[in-house]
C-alpha cells in the first residue's frame with residue numbers, strides 16, 4: 326500500500342519515508358493497533374492532497390511508502406532490533422522518517438535510531454493520555470506501557486503532553502526523578518486552550534532542544550475525536566489544539582523524525598482513520614513547507 330495511492334518516486338528520490346509498522350504484540354486491550362497502518366493508508370487515498378491551511382500539495386516533496394514491516398516471531402526485543410535497522414537505513418540515506426503504528430512499543434527503537442544518527446542533543450515530545458513510565462509490563466520492558474521509561478533510560482530529555490492516566494508506580498517515578506515540570510496534564514492545558522489561551526504551548530516549546538523527535542500516541546486526543554485507540558481515556562486534546570501545538574513545534578524547532586501510533590481502527594467508523602491520515606499529512610506539511 327502507498328500513501329494516498331500516489332505514484333511515488335523511487336526511495337532515493339524521496340525526501341520522506343513512510344514506514345508502516347503493524348505491530349500489536351504487547352497490547353493490553355485488543356490487538357487492533359496492528360491494523361492501524363493499513364487503515365491510515367487506506368483513508369489517505371480518499372483525502373484532499375491540497376492542504377487548505379498551508380496552501381500546498383505536500384506530497385510533492387516526495388513520499389515513499391515502505392512495505393508493512395512484519396512483526397518479528399522472536400518477540401519484542403527482536404522486533405526492537407528490526408525496527409532500529411529499518412529506521413537506520415532511512416536515516417543513513419538522508420530521508421525523513423515518519424513511522425506509522427502499530428502500538429506504541431515501536432517507539433524506543435525509533436528514538437534510539439534517531440539518537441544514534443543525530444546525537445544526544447535531542448528532545449522527545451510525547452503526545453499521549455498515558456505516562457508510559459512503567460519499568461516492566463506484561464513481563465516485558467518493551468511494552469507500550471514502558472515507552473517513556475526506555476526513553477528515560479536513553480538519557481534523552483522529554484516532554485509529555487495530554488497525560489491523564491498513570492499508575493501509582495509511575496507517579497512515584499515522576500516525583501522521585503523530578504519530572505513534574507516536563508508534564509503538561511490534559512486537565513490543565515485543555516481548558517486553557519479551549520479558552521483561547523495557548524501560552525502553555527510556547528512554554529513547552531521553550532523546554533525542547535533544537536532537535537526534536539515527536540511520538541504522537543493518538544489516544545492523547547479526546548475519544549470524541551479519536552475513538553479508535555486501544556486504550557481511550559476521557560478528557561483529551563481536540564483536533565485543532567493538537568494541530569496548533571504541532572504548528573508551533575515545527576515552526577520553532579527542527580523535527581528530525583516522528584511516529585504516529587495506536588490507531589486501532591473500528592470497522593464501519595472510518596473517522597479516526599481519516600483524522601490520523603490528515604494529522605500525519607499536516608505534520609509533514611509543517612516539516613516541509615513548499616513556499
Ligand SMILES: [Mn+2]
Nearest residue numbers: 454455542544
Ligand atoms: Mn497512550
